Amino acid sequence: PRADIGVTGLAVMGRNLARNFARNGHVTALYNRTQSRVDELIEQFGDEGDFVPSTDLKSFVASLKRPRRIMIMVKAGKATDAVIDELVPLLEEGDIVIDGGNAHFDDTRRREQALKAKGLHFVGTGVSGGEEGALNGPSIMPGGSKESYEALGPILESIAVAVDGTPCCTYVGPDGAGHFVKMVHNGIEYADMQLIAEAYELLRQGLGKTPAELADVFRTWNEGDLESFLIEITARVLDKTHPGADGSPVPLVDLIVDAAEQKGTGRWTVQTALELGVPTTGIAEAVFARSLSGSVDQRKAVQAAGTLVGPTGGSLAGAEAEGFVDAVRDALYASKVVAYAQGFDMIQAGSDQYGWDVDKGAMATIWRGGCIIRAQFLNRIKEAYDKDAHLASLLLDEYFAAAVGNAQDSWRRVVATAVRLGIPVPGFSSALSYYDGLRRERLGAALVQGQRDLFGAHTYGRVDKPGTFHTLWSGDGSEERQDAH
Ligand code: NBP
DSSP states (O other): OOBSEEEEOOSHHHHHHHHHHHHTTOOEEEEOSSHHHHHHHHHHHGGGSOEEEOSSHHHHHHTBOSSOEEEEOSOTTHHHHHHHHHHGGGOOTTOEEEEOSOOOHHHHHHHHHHHHTTTOEEEEEEEESHHHHHHHOOEEEEBSOHHHHHHHHHHHHHHSOEETTEESBOOOBSTTHHHHHHHHHHHHHHHHHHHHHHHHHHHHHHHOOOHHHHHHHHHHHTTTTTOBHHHHHHHHHHHOEEEOTTSSEEEHHHHSOSOOOOOSHHHHHHHHHHHHTOOOHHHHHHHHHHHHHHOHHHHHHHHHHOOSOOOOOOOOOGGGTTTHHHHHHHHHHHHHHHHHHHHHHHHHHHHHHHTOOOOHHHHHHHTSSSSTTOBTHHHHHHHHHHHOTTOSOGGGSHHHHHHHHHHHHHHHHHHHHHHHHTOOOHHHHHHHHHHHHHHOSSOTHHHHHHHHHHHHOOOBOOSSSSSOEEEOTTTTSOEEEOSOO
16 A cells, blocks of 8 residues: 545545645545546546545555545535445544545534544544635644544645645644634634625715725725735625626626525534524624525515615715725724634634633634635734733734724724614624623623513522522512522
């Protein structure tokens, strides 16, 4: 056996990862359920490196050096289990099975347990960057045993994209940690995209700017602290035109149906956040905003009825328009800091819940390249966690606190303007409410606790003394201490 690593599942992602391994000097074994995918890869790209193709799983496994490193790149879900079930009887103690698909971290935890019991390592790994990243350098988020990372890490790091000489791949933590972090990454991506879309809508509706003018705005923003892949591609999308019905060029963004779709990782993030009790409002609002946009029949019915009254846009003028572009930029930046702060809180909560000990600064580091959310900004997050790994919130970091503090007047102005114009800004406004919620010394939750005690005897704590209390609402109105004392 001479192969360093094997890839099974050679659709777009698997094929590109296999080519990436081979191009980086690793002898790469290939297997796919449908043989033609192997043949095509060898035919088209066989000269890019040293490939060992197989026509059956047994010879694929036999072609690998030990401990065997086998990367599964099949459709996430049942297919992954089917492939694992076929593979396991052919493997030997210490071999490493890597799942690079978009698995749910719960599935990864289950699979890791099952394989560990058989003396095998299971590495659930997030792979970010799509087809292009898979070929030229993805961001890689591997979970699993530390021991397996020793044998696998160097190979993965060699194919990951590097930023400032540091590979965007590092050990994330045990069992489901890698897929969990990848999931939160995708959730943050949803939030970031939603915020950018809100900024676009505000400037388009509020200032009546054309998509081409807005492309320039986003290009300018991309030269400042918002510099990121998502801002860059926003300008590209806004610049694009296609011939409309009469053949003349129309901005593509005006031709695209305004119903956003989703594949599900954003939803997973929010479901998990609800279970962990972490307020990731930015991600949740982004997922719900996509759902609302996709409720096409309901939106049509509401518009046809014409009974839900309110402002329908209308442009800002004079003093109201002055400085509005910069204000929207500030609001976008501040909201983005909140969304990332919430995402990193979620990583901490998952890490605490499952005992993963995830290094948040290291996660910011490996997201700097390859990923959809790659951005300058992540360097700041890394620095914040380097300074204090136990920051109670990213918002408390000196740099971010100052940045958000400086932005907050603009942020309030933008949210207030949006509300007045009737432009929905769930991302901007919920981020601002989250910021204020963290900041306020007292919250309305005191009243909620009172209500809960009245209708359900759920008890409350008091600010002036320790203990758990209940008021005898339907009795004489006196208060009882309920805990043992
Ligand atoms: P697909 O998700 O379309 O899966 C196709 C592959 O799965 C083919 O190789 C197919 O074999 C194989 N497969 C299936 Br389906 N059922 C199988 C079974 N029962 N036994 C064996 N093989 C089976 O491929 P993809 O789009 O390349 O994505 C691969 C993974 O990467 C997925 O989990 C996906 O979610 C993830 N992904 C990640 C990103 C990213 O940016 N990180 C992007 C795209 C995809 P066949 O050729 O015989 O049909």
